Structure formats: C-alpha cells, structure tokens
Amino acid sequence: MTPEESANLQAWTAYGNFQLDRGFRTPDPDQIHWGTPGGTGPGTAVLGDIRGKRLLDLGCGGGHHAAHLARDHYAQVDAIDVAPTQHQRALAQYAAVPGVRYLLGDAVDHLTRCEPYDLVYSVHGLGYLDPHRSLPAVHHGLRPGGRLVFSVLHTDLRTQPPSSSVEPRQLKVQLKGMEPQDVHLWVLSPQLWKDVLTDHGFTVEANDLLGRPDDDPVVDQLIQARRRP
Template sequence: MAVGTGAEATNARAWTAYGAHHLQCGTPAPEVDRLAWGFWPTGPGAEVLGDLGGQRVLELGSGIGRYAAFLVQQHGARIDAVDASPTQHQRALAWYGDLPGLALHLGDAVDYLRQADPYDLVYSIHGFGYIDPGRLLPALAAATKPGGRLVFSVLHTNLEGRGPSPALAVRSERLHLTGHDTPLDVQMWVPSPGLWEDLLVDHGFVVEQVETLNAPEDDIPVSCRLFHARRRARIASRSRTARPPEPDGLGGHRR
C-alpha cells in the first residue's frame, strides 16, 4: 500500500507490526458488546450513529473490524470497513470475513475514498489521527453525500498530559496498548478542536457537536473528542480567521 507522507508510512509500519505480533501470539477475537469512542468502555456508544438501517455506511481505520462487525450483528447495519494494515486486515478477515453485510477492505483510507460512491455516514474510531488531514479531508468531503454525517473520535490529551497542537503539524506519540507489552511509536496529527472545526468547515462540513471523553480514572489525563459533523447540502467556505482565538492558547479545553 502506498501512503502519502513519511509520517503515514511510519504509521503503516507500526500498525502492521502490531497486527503481526498478535497474529503470532494467536490473540483471540475480542468480546465486543458496545462501541468505545474513547479508549474505555464508558461514554457514548452506537446510539450516536442513529438508525443505520438502509444507510450506506463506511468505517475508516477499522483495524480488526470489531466495531463494524458489532454494528452489523447488533444494529442491522451494512458496512464497508477500510484499514491500511495487512496484518490487522488478516485478523479481521479471520473473524468476520464471512459476515453478511460487512465488507472488509485492505487499503489506504484516502485511496478508498477517492474511488468510492458517496456514503450517508462515515465514521472512524481513532483512525483519523494517523492520516494527514490535508489528504483526508478533501477525499472525505467528496465521499460523503450532501447532508450525510461524519462521526469520529480523536485523541485530545495523551497519557503524559500533553494537549492538542494549535497548528496542523504531525508529532511523535507513544501508544501504550492493552495486551501489548512494547509501546507503539507513531506519528500523529492531534489538532485542537477549534482547528478540526476550521478544517471541517473549510471542506464543506458543519460541526454539530463535539463531545469530551475523559478517561474514567481521575489520575489518568487521557482525553478524547468525539465530533459529530454533517456535510452541507450546499458548499460555502468560511474564513478561518473568522473564529476567535482559543482561550488556553493550545485550544486544549475549548469544549
């Protein structure tokens, strides 16, 4: 798979090594009884996606396909799910490859979006932080129907308490993942919520809500944001400078 930048290539290698490790260990399929938009099983679940019946639905960065499979099995959805890691895709195929209503695709999300017919709903659970927004957003806009929805969760504050970036820049992050002894070194885009909103508006989306998802443990600073956006029926661009500056300078706690 060809991905655009060096940072994205680093991420592709990291997620491929992660999947290879779990293939080697024979890690069993996870028990999934809800969607987890943060990194923990509390907070909003599948209800934020609304009624999925009859909708054309796409998940980006679907990993082992657990959440797409859950929505197909428990919510009657039909879903296309795309992930760039061949090893994660292999795990997804082994567990959910025969599930009617779920189509698992191996490939870069942006390449996929560029050739796809538009969707009613596109969602991602911690997939967008690994993809250059400059590539992702134009392709997302083109592949979301006018009036269609975009729902995604992203990192806001990491385990060390570092908040989001005020400018659109990629940065190093070290992920400590459940069931994985060695941390995963990745390159991530962690824009502030206000910057995400600017980017979305510039690409023809209206942001309807941004939910704060904090780690349930008081001593863990990790925080995520869950965006609910809708593609405008008619596209009108807004000047980025129209938005007042964010109060904490980092844009970290605007919402």
C-alpha cells in the same frame, strides 16, 4: 501517503502481526467505545438509525466495530484498514458476518473512487492521517448531507494539550504486550478541528470531550460533522 502516515502503517502492521502470532481474538462489543471501554461517551447511539445505511469504518483495525454494526444494527458496512496484518485479523474473525465487507488499502484512495456513503465513522483512525489529505477525500466519499463521526485524542499520551496548528506530533505508543511504537498523530484543539472541517466542506454539529476510566488523564474528542451540499 505522507512519511508520517507511512510510519504509522509500520507500527500498526507490527501490532497486527503480534496479535496474529499470539492468536488474539477481539472481544465482540455490544457498543462502540469512542474512547476506551469503561470511559464516558454515548456509544453506538450517536450514529442514529443506521439500519440499511451504507457506512465506512475508516481504520477498522480488527474489525469488531464494523461487525457489531452489521450484525446488531443491520447496517451495510465497508471496513477499511491500510495495515495488511490488521486486515488479516478482521477477515480471520469476522469474514462470515453478513453485511460487512473488509477492505485492504488507503482509505483516502478508496474514498476518491467509491460510491457515496451515508456515514463515515472512525474510532481513533483519523488522528493518524493528515487532515488536509483525509478530509477532502471523506467529503468526496459522503453523499450531500452525509455524516462524519469520529474520535481523536484531545490530550495525548504524555497528557500534553492539543495543538493550535495542523501539524503532527511524534509519540511513542505502548501497544499492549509490545515494545513502544513510534507513531505520528494529529492532536488538534476542538476549535482547530472545527476550522479545518469547515474549510473542507463540513458543518460541525457537536464536539464532546470524553474522559477515561481509572483516573487516566488522557482525554478524547468525539466529533460529529455533516457534509455540506
């Protein structure tokens, strides 16, 4: 884990602890919101027919998307998060949902030793990891031809445009109800995401920009890629 990723772990552990202390339960979704609820985007349908498929939710947070896919779409989902308090939240709310397994640990380490998945997806999780560390692991953990679907920031929370180099930027993120937290995010241009994915054995099939509701100037990217044999 890089120093920047360690700082992100601290921020999300603090967030999870805050939510546990206040007894917050995540509303059950009927769609995956790749940007924010109420924004643009294709929802769960972008994953295709996932019934019976093995999926990994990378950076699952409170676990609500994994529970949705297992309960409503009959997928077999492993959901992993590195923050222990986020893992605790997921177990507290969704441990009884059939077809989903919540894992605590570094997704990169897990992907280097797991059985291959049919699909790996991440809702704003991959942006907190160094692509040069995460993408080789995702490639290893996907079967040949398996898909990677993930959302990341396109313009950051200060509305700065994406970077043209694979470097993290430090931001202060306002997590609901908390003091701003220091995080490090990889906010890359669409072309740079395509280049770095190609370099690590993927073919990019789509990259869509997603707007947010209520005149929010932040824009997200939804990227669909496939592991080459």
